[in-house]
Amino acid sequence: MTNTSTNPSYQQLPIIDLSAAGRGPQARALLHAQLHSAAHDVGFFQLVGHGVSEAETSALLDVTHRFFALPEADRLALDNVNSPHFRGYTRTGDERTGGSRDWRDQLDIGAERPARVPLPGEPAYWWLQGPNQWPAALPELRTAALGWIDRLSSVAARLLRELLAAIGAPADFYDPVFGERAHPHLKLVRYPGSSGDGADQGVGAHKDYGFLTLLLQDRVGGLQVQRADGLFHDVPPVSGAFVVNLGELLEVATNGYLLATNHRVVSPPGATERFSVPFFYNPRLDARTDPLPFPYATAAPGVTGDPANPLFAEYGRNELKGKLRAHPLVAARHHAELLVPA
Numbered sequence: 001m002t003n004t005s006t007n008p009s010y011q012q013l014p015i016i017d018l019s020a021a022g023r024g025p026q027a028r029a030l031l032h033a034q035l036h037s038a039a040h041d042v043g044f045f046q047l048v049g050h051g052v053s054e055a056e057t058s059a060l061l062d063v064t065h066r067f068f069a070l071p072e073a074d075r076l077a078l079d080n081v082n083s084p085h086f087r088g089y090t091r092t093g094d095e096r097t098g099g100s101r102d103w104r105d106q107l108d109i110g111a112e113r114p115a116r117v118p119l120p121g122e123p124a125y126w127w128l129q130g131p132n133q134w135p136a137a138l139p140e141l142r143t144a145a146l147g148w149i150d151r152l153s154s155v156a157a158r159l160l161r162e163l164l165a166a167i168g169a170p171a172d173f174y175d176p177v178f179g180e181r182a183h184p185h186l187k188l189v190r191y192p193g194s195s196g197d198g199a200d201q202g203v204g205a206h207k208d209y210g211f212l213t214l215l216l217q218d219r220v221g222g223l224q225v226q227r228a229d230g231l232f233h234d235v236p237p238v239s240g241a242f243v244v245n246l247g248e249l250l251e252v253a254t255n256g257y258l259l260a261t262n263h264r265v266v267s268p269p270g271a272t273e274r275f276s277v278p279f280f281y282n283p284r285l286d287a288r289t290d291p292l293p294f295p296y297a298t299a300a301p302g303v304t305g306d307p308a309n310p311l312f313a314e315y316g317r318n319e320l321k322g323k324l325r326a327h328p329l330v331a332a333r334h335h336a337e338l339l340v341p342a
């Protein structure tokens with residue numbers, strides 16, 4: 001990949017301490033100023049003071065390692081090609097981003113709900129609701145993953161409210177699109193090192209589909225975020241911090257005042273493995289993202305106009321667009337009628 005920047009002025013990443021929200025009006029006002037700038041000027045930041053302990057994160061990383069250490073047959077028993085809901089295991093090389101192969105394997109997990117097959121005339125995105133696939137040989141993974149989804153949903157809910165307040169909007173404006181029927185998503189990811197053929201796309205440049213992503217990464221590094229100079233900048237691991245990116249719905253919500261952050265992962269060198277656990281804070285599938293009332297709305301530039309990646313205000317549509325693109329084997333097997341002929 002090209003265009004990687006080594007510009008030192010970009011090496012200081014904003015660090016946001018969420019615990020400041022509970023430390024009185026002055027601390028909260030300072031938090032809001034920092035959050036406003038981090039979200040508007042940079043588009044991503046490191047989140048600390050979130051209340052998730054090191055014991056909790058190491059337990060999750062431990063179960064992640066144990067999942068990828070299972071015999072391949074145990075992982076392939078959960079192949080997402082068998083799930084019309086895009087849940088389960090994707091083997092290395094089966095996922096595509098920007099039309100090219102990603103060199104990572106992963107387990108996709110969502111809210112645990114029964115399938116809701118769309119009736120004629122209903123939106124196709126209801127396919128995204130359905131059961132997960134769990135490894136029989138590692139029953140504790142289910143508890144850990146569903147527990148992490150609950151834990152991070154509440155951190156993300158607090159963070160979103162502070163972020164909305166920080167830009168002068170009603171903090172609870174989007175509360176109704178979350179709640180019981182929200183559609184959070186978790187991935188357990190392994191980057192198995194270099195593909196050996198000269199490509200270094202761990203995952204290609206993309207934006208996430210929802211409101212906020214809270215990423216737990218190990219110490220290896222390789223995540224890069226595109227900044228205002230157009231170049232990709234390393235996001236070095238910070239112990240105890242989650243990397244937060246803004247997703248496409250926040251861009252839609254603010255008419256481009258906040259931008260969804262374009263990011264990618266460069267494969268680790270040689271046989272080095274990297275593990276990460278992105279958590280995606282997504283609303284209900286049938287939620288429409290109403291425009292956010294806030295004082296900067298009139299100055300907002302509008303959403304990014306990329307014909308290859310239209311942004312949809314209806315969350316389910318926005319996610320389905322991405323899943324069909326990223327998982328062509330699942331799409332071809334279960335959803336051929338949804339694919340636009342090339």
Ligand SMILES: O=C(O)CCC(=O)C(=O)O
Pocket residue numbers: 187189203208215217223263264265276277278
């Ligand atoms: O693994 C990472 O650091 C980032 C993963 C990511 O961007 C994604 O899965 O959407």
Ligand SMILES: [Fe+2]
Pocket residue numbers: 206207208213263278
């Ligand atoms: Fe991402």
